[in-house]
Amino acid sequence: MAHMTRYSRQMRHTLVCGMSAACLACLFAIPFAEKKLLKNEVGYYSIVLDGSEIGSANTREEAEQALADARRRFGQESDAAVYMDNRIEIIEQSKIVAERMQEDELSDAIYSRLFACVADKESETAYTVRIDDFMVTLASKQDVVELMERVTSKYDENNEFQVDLSASSDSAGTYAVDVVKSQITSTDTDIVAAAVNGETPAITEDGEVHQDGITGISFKQNVVVNETLAATANIVSVDEAYEEITKEKEENEVYYVEEGDCLSMIANNHGLSMEELFALNEGMNEDSLILPGDEIIITVPVSEISVIMTKEMTYEENYNAEVQYVEDNTAYRGQNTVISEGTTGYRRVTAAITYENGVQTDIQYLEETILEESEPQVISVGTLTPPDYLKPVYGGILTSTFGGRWGAFHKGVDWSVSVGTPVRAAASGTVVRAGFYSDYGYCIDIQHTDGSMTRYAHLSSISVSKGQSVSQSEQIGASGNTGDSTGPHLHFEIWIGGSPVNPLNYVSK
Numbered sequence: 001m002a003h004m005t006r007y008s009r010q011m012r013h014t015l016v017c018g019m020s021a022a023c024l025a026c027l028f029a030i031p032f033a034e035k036k037l038l039k040n041e042v043g044y045y046s047i048v049l050d051g052s053e054i055g056s057a058n059t060r061e062e063a064e065q066a067l068a069d070a071r072r073r074f075g076q077e078s079d080a081a082v083y084m085d086n087r088i089e090i091i092e093q094s095k096i097v098a099e100r101m102q103e104d105e106l107s108d109a110i111y112s113r114l115f116a117c118v119a120d121k122e123s124e125t126a127y128t129v130r131i132d133d134f135m136v137t138l139a140s141k142q143d144v145v146e147l148m149e150r151v152t153s154k155y156d157e158n159n160e161f162q163v164d165l166s167a168s169s170d171s172a173g174t175y176a177v178d179v180v181k182s183q184i185t186s187t188d189t190d191i192v193a194a195a196v197n198g199e200t201p202a203i204t205e206d207g208e209v210h211q212d213g214i215t216g217i218s219f220k221q222n223v224v225v226n227e228t229l230a231a232t233a234n235i236v237s238v239d240e241a242y243e244e245i246t247k248e249k250e251e252n253e254v255y256y257v258e259e260g261d262c263l264s265m266i267a268n269n270h271g272l273s274m275e276e277l278f279a280l281n282e283g284m285n286e287d288s289l290i291l292p293g294d295e296i297i298i299t300v301p302v303s304e305i306s307v308i309m310t311k312e313m314t315y316e317e318n319y320n321a322e323v324q325y326v327e328d329n330t331a332y333r334g335q336n337t338v339i340s341e342g343t344t345g346y347r348r349v350t351a352a353i354t355y356e357n358g359v360q361t362d363i364q365y366l367e368e369t370i371l372e373e374s375e376p377q378v379i380s381v382g383t384l385t386p387p388d389y390l391k392p393v394y395g396g397i398l399t400s401t402f403g404g405r406w407g408a409f410h411k412g413v414d415w416s417v418s419v420g421t422p423v424r425a426a427a428s429g430t431v432v433r434a435g436f437y438s439d440y441g442y443c444i445d446i447q448h449t450d451g452s453m454t455r456y457a458h459l460s461s462i463s464v465s466k467g468q469s470v471s472q473s474e475q476i477g478a479s480g481n482t483g484d485s486t487g488p489h490l491h492f493e494i495w496i497g498g499s500p501v502n503p504l505n506y507v508s509k
Contacts, residue, residue, distance in 0.1 A: 044058055045058075048088070056100050066110060128233065129223065130224045131222075131245060131305050145165065174227075177223040179217040214309060217310075220306035245303065248301035250301060251299065252298070254298075255296045255298045261290065262290070266296060283407055289407060312351070312366070321376035328382050342378070344374055345373050348369040349366075351364065351365050389507050390425075393423055413502075414490070416489045419479060423444075427472050431447075435466075441481075441484070442457075442482045444456045444477055446476075453495040456477065459479060494507075
């Protein structure tokens with residue numbers, strides 16, 4: 001009996017220990033099990049509008065694709081650009097239980113809710129005028145039209161043209177800017193009335209009528225209008241926009257002298273005083289000689305937009321017939337002689353004239369009636385190939401060319417060489433001058449058998465004498481810096497027919 005009692009106590013002790021161990025195990029295991037169960041959540045992505053969920057998808061990619069499809073569908077069904085408030089979000093979610101949608105179902109759900117995002121177009125749209133790379137934004141299309149018509153009205157004095165915004169077929173919300181003739185059709189009655197008022201129209205042989213007046217207005221720059229959201233745009237008034245695009249800035253340009261030009265004419269044609277022209281061109285004064293092809297610096301006012309206007313005009317003017325050139329097989333190339341001066345004629349012309357910002361840039365004659373014939377000027381042109389002349393120095397840098405320079409005429413060319421560089425005869429001949437010669441300093445002139453003459457100036461030494469015969473390439477002296485010289489160099493001239501010619505056209509390379 002005692003044995004059974006001990007056994008019972010032992011079993012009870014074992015049971016108590018086992019239960020205690022089990023309790024301890026549960027105490028530690030349950031939190032971990034609970035945490036694992038909570039981690040068994042479902043990840044997905046919701047489309048949310050203003051905090052309200054529209055639908056959900058398994059992945060972000062599916063959600064983004066559904067949103068893009070809905071927006072594309074919405075845009076295709078609209079006849080103009082559509083602006084939306086940026087209130088749609090894609091948010092990652094995690095829940096134990098979640099209902100996901102197929103991509104097309106989600107797209108349909110989003111599409112049905114997009115109408116709530118569309119901005120009021122009339123109140124939310126602004127219009128950006130792009131002039132090449134320059135931009136300015138106005139509040140309405142009416143403001144755009146008013147701005148562009150204010151730009152053109154300066155040249156459209158009779159209000160014959162109007163600005164038209166035409167929607168682009170390639171891009172929604174984009175407009176082209178055109179200046180078109182007002183819907184007024186010319187008739188025979190108009191032409192008769194113009195004739196009665198002294199504005200005689202020109203009629204060609206094929207019956208085409210040329211009526212004086214503006215024929216077209218356009219812009220030099222590419223002008224495009226784009227719709228944009230007003231909330232994000234820097235909108236300006238028409239007055240401010242006009243000031244920005246028409247404000248002129250002075251920019252220097254090179255003008256090439258043309259036949260018949262004089263300094264006062266060049267200055268006047270470009271809105272400059274003579275003093276301003278002289279200030280832009282160092283060394284120039286009212287006594288400066290200019291020749292065709294000379295370069296003159298002028299200032300040109302430049303704005304963001306330029307108006308191109310074409311105009312037909314009928315008027316009478318003096319004119320000169322085209323010069324006639326006659327070949328002279330007894331003279332060298334470069335020897336040109338005026339045979340006949342010609343006479344000035346008188347004619348009536350109808351011309352198409354192009355203006356840029358009011359300044360004439362081109363003219364084309366459409367009709368011409370000769371009232372008094374012009375006799376053309378006749379010039380003989382030498383055709384013979386002149387003899388080769390050697391370059392009188394080895395090396396050297398060409399520092400000054402033949403023609404206009406510093407307001408005077410430079411009769412030769414200059415090569416910069418160090419003092420003492422050997423100078424050679426460019427061609428065989430007889431020395432006719434060897435000594436100090438005014439501004440030329442120490443100078444040598446050589447007469448050649450064909451009648452031409454070469455001159456070598458600013459020498460440091462002379463090794464030939466007057467009357468001496470020299471051979472081509474024979475050394476005749478050394479370069480220097482004598483006379484009216486700005487530095488060590490050789491000044492070289494070629495005279496043909498008693499006139500200086502450009503040595504670079506004759507010197508053998």
